[in-house]
Amino acid sequence: MTLRFAPSPSLRHVALAAASFAALATAGGAAQAQTVVKIGHVGPVSGPQAHYGRDNENGARMAVDELNKQNISIGGKKVTFELLAEDDAADPKQGTAAAQKLCDAKVNGVVGHLNSGTTIPASKVYNQCGLPMISPSATNPDLTKPGYKNVFRLLANDNALGAGLANYAHGTLKLKKVAIIDDRTAYGKGVAEVFAKTAKQLGMEVVSQQYTNDKAVDFMAILTAIKNKKPDGIFFGGMDPQAGPMLRQMQQLGLTKTYLFGGDGICTDKLIELASGAKTLGNVVCAVGGASLEKLAGGKDWRARYDAKFPGQFQVYSPYTYDATMVLVDAMKRANSVDPKVYGPKIVEAAYQGVTAKVQFESNGELKNPAMTLYGYKDGKKTPVN
Structure with missing residues (x-):
């Protein structure tokens, strides 16, 4: 004889309640997806x-x-x-x-x-x-x-930054002669070329064009060659890890009245620290492509x-x-x-x-x-x- 066991009503109710709770939980999870x-x-x-x-x-x-x-x-x-x-x-x-x-x-x-x-x-x-x-x-x-x-x-972009700096150098500061240094990166080379082109169009003389790289920290030879050309300003296409030492070395060489121009790459609060107290920091003019905060x-x-x-x-x-x-x-x-x-x-x-x-x-x-x-x-x- 085969014995059949039917679940008691109370057990059936428990099972139904558990199934309903699981369905609600699933629905709640979907709502919170x-x-x-x-x-x-x-x-x-x-x-x-x-x-x-x-x-x-x-x-x-x-x-x-x-x-x-x-x-x-x-x-x-x-x-x-x-x-x-x-x-x-x-x-x-x-x-x-x-x-x-x-x-x-x-x-x-x-x-x-x-x-x-x-x-x-x-x-x-x-x-x-x-x-x-x-x-x-x-x-x-x-x-x-x-x-x-x-x-x-x-x-x-650099067309605006380089041209804006050249216009300021010529129109506001009345500079006649400038030198160019760039770090040969896409950024540094690009912004320097725009500055040089605009400077020439405005009638400024580009007396020297020098090159470095984005790892350099010694610029004495480059700056000495530039000093002999007696520029009123130097444009540097590069970033602040190079601009900081450059400012210190400009001071060492007596380039204390020469402006240093640069794009947003040197226009940082960090430049103050990297210049290590060099008075030439006060000769920096840099450009950022936006309004000041x-x-x-x-x-x-x-x-x-x-x-x-x-x-x-x-x-x-x-x-x-x-x-x-x-x-x-x-x-x-x-x-x-x-x-x-x-x-x-x-x-x-x-x-x-x-x-x-x-x-x-x-x-x-x-x-x-x-x-x-x-x-x-x-x-x-x-x-x-x-």
Whole structure:
């Protein structure tokens, strides 16, 4: 005889209740479904330019932290933002490797790179894998020349910076003779060539053109050759790890009345430390492709928030990485999608009021109506001069 056991009513009720609870839990989980949006950032966080890279990364990280407090939903799902930061050490090969790594990680967008020499080759990688990228600091005009639809620049390029400095040297300072030094990088060479070309067009004499590299610290031979030409000013196309020693050596050689011009690469707070008390710091005139934070609505408040979060680390580009991150997310919101193929075309339609500017782009990815600020170092502090 086969015995059959039926579950008791109480056990049946327990089973039904457990099944109902599991269904509710599943439904609740679906209602709370989240999308993780990965924003890639690349900059040099090792090597002599690490202070630039940390500052840039800080700006992007600050934006991500603030976005995560806004409870943003895109495509019907709550979004959590995550920063994937890579180091390119200001080296083009490491830059392309970092770009490929972000492509493989399927990040949703990229803020970077810092240097023109790393950004230009990396942009080709991002174009091939369909990732939108916004550089906060690469100023060489060649970045946008290939016409990639996914590549954008958030500040003025070298054509504006080099020409603006030459015009100031000629029109305001009334200089007659200038010398040129560049570090042979895409950035340094590019901005120096624009300065030299504009200086000649304005009637200034370029008395010497010298070359170095982005690892050098000894410029005595170059500066001695320049001194013999008696220029009123020297333009240096390069970064502050070289400009600091250059200022000290200019003082040693008695070039104490000679101006040192440079683009945004030398226009940092770090330059004060690198000049090690050289009085020639007071002869520096440098240009940044944006308006000064002090003159922007909300600029002082943004800087106060940055300094509270990253004390003593501000250099120059972090407001641009902050804005670049916000512009990517603004495009995602307008497209109602975090898919690069869907939101990417919306970036060029941006009309985003950022910390650095009202961000709008030309069809080629250049910023519309970019501002430019000239700075000097008065009493050891970087100060706008226009």
